[in-house]
Amino acid sequence: MNEIIFTLNGKTVSCPFEPTRRLLDVLRQDFNLIGVKEGCGEGECGACSILLDHNVVNSCILPLGNVHGKDIMTIEGFKTTKRFKVIEQAFIEMGAVQCGFCTPGMVMSTESLLHHNPHPTDQEIKIALSGNLCRCTGYNMIIDAVKKASIVGDGLW
């Protein structure tokens, strides 16, 4: 194998075979997907959250080698969907965005949660977002936004 091939935001892409490179660096440097943020580089903050086969993962601790043949979605791919529009609107309406550095990651975690559980309880939302740190909001308004998205977007997930 001299290439790593995966689906990125709906398109098949290939990268040189450097299996230990962090997926985060590949996305930001090679594909200019700057909506994927680096907050800690150690899998703790969730700013680099992306979807791997619909599950949210931290791209800063994911070696490129692990995504061969997989489906990767970043905020850049997700933002073209109807579901994104619903989440976006809910985040704006509920005041869930302050500095915004955690926000793309929060959105990806929300998408993953609602994909698996379209009508989560508050506690389920909290657990689903517990890997995404936010230093600005105290989380209340983000939780309200996820709830709102699940109601407004009923049927989309």
Place this chain on the structure above:
Amino acid sequence: MSDISKSIPKLDAASKIAGEALYVSDISMPGMLYAKTVRSTIVKGKILSIEKPSLPEGYFIIDRQDIPSRNVVKIIFEDMPYFATDHIEHYGEPILLMVGPHLDMMDELIKKIKIEYAEATPLFDFKDSVVHYEYAKGDPKSVFERASQIIEMTYETGYQEQAYIEPQGMLAYPEVSGKMTFIGSIQCPYYVKNAVIHALGCSEDQVRVIQATVGGAFGGKEEFPSLMACQLAVAVQKAQKPIKLIYEREEDMEVTTKRHPSKISLKASVDEFGNVQGIIAQVSLDGGAYVGLSSVVLSRAMIAASGAYTFHHLSVQGDVYRTNNVPTGAFRGFGAPQMFFAIEMFMNHIAKATHQDPFAFRMRHLARQGDQTSTSGKFRDPIILEDLIQIATQKAKYHQKAKAFSLTDQYKGIGMSFFLHGCGFTGSGESTHIKATVRLHKLISDKVEIQVAAVDMGQGLKTTLPKLVAKILEIPIHQVIFESPDTDVVPDSGPTVASRTTMIVGGLLARAAKELKGVWQSGIDQVITKRYEQPSYIEWDEATMKGDAYPAYSWGVNIVEVEVDRLTMQVKVKNVVSAYDVGKAIDEQIIRGQADGGITQGIAYGYLEKMVSQKGRIRQKNMTDYLIPTSVDIPKMETILIDNPYPLGPYGAKGAGELTLVGGAPAVCLAIEMAIKRHITKIPATPEYLMELINHE
């Protein structure tokens, strides 16, 4: 006309949600190089030699030998070099920058650098006072002589890390004109600009500073970015290429400025009726290896010595101690969180020691309109603290719960803090030091551009300032433009700190907008400039710390309910209710967001966030071991806002950003105290500390 407080969608939210907003790490330029900092691995000593490897083409080492002018970061107290001199004063002190096109190669080259040191004995105790202030009110000496009882306690607070989710970062590049431009994650564009001018010894028009989208700051990006900019300035002069310096989380945690650890000793003289006559306070702050702006943090802490109460006799002394710890600096609250923790716990402890009901005791001492402030100024404006207390206690069922929890052994508790925050710079800072200037530029298109140096770091200025201006001009908000500040375009409206922006910068913009409205001519280019003028009744004497320390005060009440696990001593926050007087909210949802975020940091400062320096090295290195609250740690929070317009604020607005943090720690600690029935005198109140309290009594 609709109420200004009615919320509108934040204007910058969509680009952030979509991941399109550009933070400094997202910006790249052709030919751009990267920089990495090589730091001291000892705490104190002398550099004997530095052995540098030979560098491949395109790589550079920049150190103090490259500095054209001054090796000092222009902050308040100018003592911090941006490249270490021969003497190392703290662990992780920057010695040189490695600059080049490939980070991997730079790492290899850094490994080949050999630095030899002669270590010396570091100092960590409070021995070397570099700033000493004191002030007095009334006649404290005689009330202590007449006291029927004297109560004494000492309180200690630890470090707190800002933990903005976006680490520090700065990009600098040379322009063809010879000018140097900086794009950074910063709170204060003109601080950066002035620091670089000072470091390079160049003229004003040779430095330009632009704010990138800021991923959280909380004071951490007030003075620290100036150091990075000075280093990059020297590096760009040498390499003549764009250079980007982004910290990794570990580096950011280990070496950037944090909240000052403190030790606060309080002594109260109580009369035969159980009233406090006077307080003697001694405040000690750990300034770390360099003083920087610690003196200003100290004065805010000292001025807060009477909390939200009026004491007629006060004697307050304070010192910043130089140690060989990492330098401490600005953090939301700026000295006030330390003092409010101490004074609120102390008031409760006095009540207990004198067998009084703590609530009634504290209520009797509340500050009222017309009272003298701690520094013998005057509380001129109405104080509605009692209303705030009443509504908050009702909503939180404070009295019922306090009664139930104190009588039983359920390890549950409810705590309440009262606090105020002086809005704007301390003392005469606004008029002598900052001298804010703002500008409104109406274009031929009739769009109005806000030109100020104020930075939106998440607190919502991108929305609130245009909202204010649009409302006064009675034009749609989309007709108002507010770009991130660029010092080539905007005047110096001062730093984005000290809860000053809405009240002072917003107030000036409101005046400019009123004037523009009066002279508005469609299709014509018009410019209105406004400068800050101190209200004439404000008097402040720096030397004696007497007079009006602030033009206005915001007030608040926090009520926090907890449950403590009796085996593990883990604290679970169950409920939070707050009531605030911020004058008038320019946007209610934005203020609620500030309130949620501020108290989350404040509560966590009290019970969760533990950072320790062990022999000069910060032990917590990442989000893995420095715990900040996650979504499962925070309950639903309730915030009540009561209008109390300040005549000189825009629509009556006062400061809000810091206020929401300062009461969190005492509220949660008073709740824990009720739950475990022991006195808390130290934060963070971690399970280990609580265990110790339980076992030692």
